Amino acid sequence: MTLCIAMSTSVASSVSTGESLSEEEMAQILEQVEEKKKLIATMRNKPWPMAKKLRELREAQAFVEKYEGALGKGKGKHLYAYRMLMTKLRVLSVSFQKWIKFKRDFDNFKTQCIPWEMKIKDIESHFGSSVASYFIFLRWMYGVNLVLFALIFGLVIIPEVLMGMPYGSIPRKTVPRAEEEKAMDFAVLWDFEGYIKYSALFYGYYNNQRTIGWLRYRLPMAYFMVGVSVFGYSLMIVIRSMASNTQGSTGEGESDNFTFSFKMFTSWDYLIGNSETADNKYVSITTSFKESIVDEQESNKEENIHLTRFLRVLANFLILCCLCGSGYLIYFVVKRSQEFSKMQNVSWYERNEVEIVMSLLGMFCPPLFETIAALENYHPRTGLKWQLGRIFALFLGNLYTFLLALMDDVHLKLSNEEKIKNITHWTLFNYYNSSGGNESVPRPPPHPADVPRGSCWETAVGIEFMRLTVSDMLVTYLTILVGDFLRACFVRFMNHCWCWDLEAGFPSYAEFDISGNVLGLIFNQGMIWMGSFYAPGLVGINVLRLLTSMYFQCWAVMSSNVPHERVFKASRSNNFYMGLLLLVLFLSLLPVAYTVMSLPPSFDCGPFSGKNRMYDVLHETIENDFPKFLGKIFAFLANPGLIIPAILLMFLAIYYLNSVSKSLSRANAQLRKKIQALREVEKNHKSIKGRAIITNSEDTLKNSSKNATQLQLTKEEPTSYSPSQIQTMDKKVKGPGSSSTNGRASQPTSRHLVGSQPPRVRPDSGQPQSQTYICRSASGKSTKRPHN
Amino acid sequence: MGNKQTVFTHEQLEEYQDNPFRQRIAQVFSQDGDGHMTLENFLDMFSVMSEMAPRDLKAYYAFKIYDFNNDDYICAWDLEQTVTRLTRGELSAEEVTLVCEKVLDEADSDHDGRLSLEDFQNMILRAPDFLSTFHIRI
Numbered sequence: 001m002t003l004c005i006a007m008s009t010s011v012a013s014s015v016s017t018g019e020s021l022s023e024e025e026m027a028q029i030l031e032q033v034e035e036k037k038k039l040i041a042t043m044r045n046k047p048w049p050m051a052k053k054l055r056e057l058r059e060a061q062a063f064v065e066k067y068e069g070a071l072g073k074g075k076g077k078h079l080y081a082y083r084m085l086m087t088k089l090r091v092l093s094v095s096f097q098k099w100i101k102f103k104r105d106f107d108n109f110k111t112q113c114i115p116w117e118m119k120i121k122d123i124e125s126h127f128g129s130s131v132a133s134y135f136i137f138l139r140w141m142y143g144v145n146l147v148l149f150a151l152i153f154g155l156v157i158i159p160e161v162l163m164g165m166p167y168g169s170i171p172r173k174t175v176p177r178a179e180e181e182k183a184m185d186f187a188v189l190w191d192f193e194g195y196i197k198y199s200a201l202f203y204g205y206y207n208n209q210r211t212i213g214w215l216r217y218r219l220p221m222a223y224f225m226v227g228v229s230v231f232g233y234s235l236m237i238v239i240r241s242m243a244s245n246t247q248g249s250t251g252e253g254e255s256d257n258f259t260f261s262f263k264m265f266t267s268w269d270y271l272i273g274n275s276e277t278a279d280n281k282y283v284s285i286t287t288s289f290k291e292s293i294v295d296e297q298e299s300n301k302e303e304n305i306h307l308t309r310f311l312r313v314l315a316n317f318l319i320l321c322c323l324c325g326s327g328y329l330i331y332f333v334v335k336r337s338q339e340f341s342k343m344q345n346v347s348w349y350e351r352n353e354v355e356i357v358m359s360l361l362g363m364f365c366p367p368l369f370e371t372i373a374a375l376e377n378y379h380p381r382t383g384l385k386w387q388l389g390r391i392f393a394l395f396l397g398n399l400y401t402f403l404l405a406l407m408d409d410v411h412l413k414l415s416n417e418e419k420i421k422n423i424t425h426w427t428l429f430n431y432y433n434s435s436g437g438n439e440s441v442p443r444p445p446p447h448p449a450d451v452p453r454g455s456c457w458e459t460a461v462g463i464e465f466m467r468l469t470v471s472d473m474l475v476t477y478l479t480i481l482v483g484d485f486l487r488a489c490f491v492r493f494m495n496h497c498w499c500w501d502l503e504a505g506f507p508s509y510a511e512f513d514i515s516g517n518v519l520g521l522i523f524n525q526g527m528i529w530m531g532s533f534y535a536p537g538l539v540g541i542n543v544l545r546l547l548t549s550m551y552f553q554c555w556a557v558m559s560s561n562v563p564h565e566r567v568f569k570a571s572r573s574n575n576f577y578m579g580l581l582l583l584v585l586f587l588s589l590l591p592v593a594y595t596v597m598s599l600p601p602s603f604d605c606g607p608f609s610g611k612n613r614m615y616d617v618l619h620e621t622i623e624n625d626f627p628k629f630l631g632k633i634f635a636f637l638a639n640p641g642l643i644i645p646a647i648l649l650m651f652l653a654i655y656y657l658n659s660v661s662k663s664l665s666r667a668n669a670q671l672r673k674k675i676q677a678l679r680e681v682e683k684n685h686k687s688i689k690g691r692a693i694i695t696n697s698e699d700t701l702k703n704s705s706k707n708a709t710q711l712q713l714t715k716e717e718p719t720s721y722s723p724s725q726i727q728t729m730d731k732k733v734k735g736p737g738s739s740s741t742n743g744r745a746s747q748p749t750s751r752h753l754v755g756s757q758p759p760r761v762r763p764d765s766g767q768p769q770s771q772t773y774i775c776r777s778a779s780g781k782s783t784k785r786p787h788n
Numbered sequence: 789m790g791n792k793q794t795v796f797t798h799e800q801l802e803e804y805q806d807n808p809f810r811q812r813i814a815q816v817f818s819q820d821g822d823g824h825m826t827l828e829n830f831l832d833m834f835s836v837m838s839e840m841a842p843r844d845l846k847a848y849y850a851f852k853i854y855d856f857n858n859d860d861y862i863c864a865w866d867l868e869q870t871v872t873r874l875t876r877g878e879l880s881a882e883e884v885t886l887v888c889e890k891v892l893d894e895a896d897s898d899h900d901g902r903l904s905l906e907d908f909q910n911m912i913l914r915a916p917d918f919l920s921t922f923h924i925r926i
Binding site (some may be wrong): 044045046047049050051257258259260261262264265266267268269270271272275278282285286289290292293296683686687 | 806807808809828829831832835837841842844845848849850854867870871874875876878879883886887890891894895897898899908911912914915917918921922923924
């Protein structure tokens, strides 16, 4: 504050003194004043103790104040002073501090809101980033499922429960008389029959009224649109996640150069004050070093190219044989089971043969693949990807059998529908006519539980998916409990009384199986996507499942698993998992789309009962609820003559964008190579010149000083600055000579002083234009930056 | 997993304090380099480690902290000390040597086998999280 007042008074006083200085002296004074101003502006950068900084600052400010007036700058000064004052006030003001604090607290709060962050960080510090990436993927999946659940719950289940007809009012919502006594048994409920089957969890509960409640809520339309948007939202979010992953990874090349240096010097977080956090940090730093060491060793490995290639081809061939064998086995077993279902007396084994064979395959093939893959000698990260791909191919066989069985069931039920329709019709007819036509009051409609019911194939499909999800969850938990936890207990406690060392030898502790768990997660999500159209409650069950799975697996990992022997860093882009997820999403879209488009809905259950096809609801809504011209527009748009050119256009656009992106990434790679080359050249120059300079420092500096006037900004002893130095131009030129030999510590700061120079301090007109500043003069390579 | 000991020796207790560089920080910021700080030194330290301190200043002091033998260069011995403290001795000797070699490889631009302030600053100013980790909040 006092500075600006003093400066304004000095300006006023300068007007009175007038032009009493010569041209040259003015130039010198101007230079000095500018130096002082630069010093003030960059005082914070100086590595001096506080007392020294304050002293220097006061001296510089006094100097500027005294001599600024003599130069009579006028209006520009006022503005500059005003701006300086305002910035100072802003920084110091209490409200600004409060705003900064509030922003920081809010950021902290947002980070704390991320669920399970501490758990995952714990796991990451103990097991490495690849194991942690599985849990991050699980958490992301949980988020997606939450959104889907909110969609389905809010738009389909809640309206039906609140505004639709209650349980027991119409046949489709009531347990049939025959099943009533057993409907509450736990065994029946566990199989998703009984009361659960006739609830809002399944497709069959929903009524086909066009609008329900006082809101005139169009439930069938909402059901259809929610089904479509579940897939649309999932697709959008998977692709968006893939896109953002690729964007993040383009900046990777930069930090590749200094991996170890950054790890060594910037990994310790000085903010840690809690000893447990510090422990975690130590462990994670160690793990991170080990990861980088593994990477380094992998890249240094010598390879016999031909042998490696031969081994890899051999391994792939063996695994292909295994996959074909298992595929044929599954096909054979499914065929047999179809024959069995026609026979009468089937034993337990024959009934469950398919499931048994599939479980056995799922248990033994992955370790077999891993053993064969040891031939290939890949980096662990690449090896993991191959393993994932192979197990994925194996699980596709599972999917194939499941879908086949399901489709058979559906076709069977559909073929029975005609029969049941007739039966229902005749039963109702007889019921109404049985008491004779003489009564004036017509008989009340039969109790809903007594009406003969068609077999609702959609609900049957939904029940299958529910059962699959629940049994899958149980099998996973059991495997973890037995395979990991009990094994760990056994190894720990039986080690005393066993012949060989259990911990180092055969069973030892389990390592966390990343590929198996990731694939399990992806395939389960595929099941959910397939089943959610026919069982709206399935997504809710899945949300519960993911929640419990998170806690259970976190506990299991920390208590029973050991880190992998070779800890490797997960690839920064999670795109591999996302790619698999996308593939599964498409695979699960196909059956649903097929059934919606080509199978007729059941005649007496669900929101589409009575229609010819499920998508007829769209047509109906457009006709009845939208204005006429919209109907014409939609009909026009659905014309194949319009759709086929549109599809062709999209193909062309994809091709074009693909080629553009390829050329851009090529340009990117070339630029990066150029930067690398420039950096190498710079490094070489510096090392050569550095040695030359240290030996010939005096000579080169005398030479360079003969060029245009050069200002050396740093002084080893800045206290030598005094107003009396204005007259001694020579001393300044010799200054570089003295300061360059005083170690190189000050030179880089000079470079940064130049770099951080505010552009507002400019030489005025009438100044010799040859103002240049030496950057890193100690290296002798004077990169002259012409100042404007 | 891992068994937790319940009786610590003096050396182990030392190790279990939090910051591995706490002694170096005290030495660097103290008046006479022996670890005793006056109030002004204390203020200096917090001023440098606060979040508003400029990057170059922090880089300068970071260099001084990691230079264990105070010879204005970070030599291989300094690097070994740093790594050992950071990992609390969990890495084997050859791993430590490998890490130090790699660091010198990456950052030593004039190939004299040690890092000068310039090399260090060149490298650290490209680090994305240097500012956020080299930071103490009161």
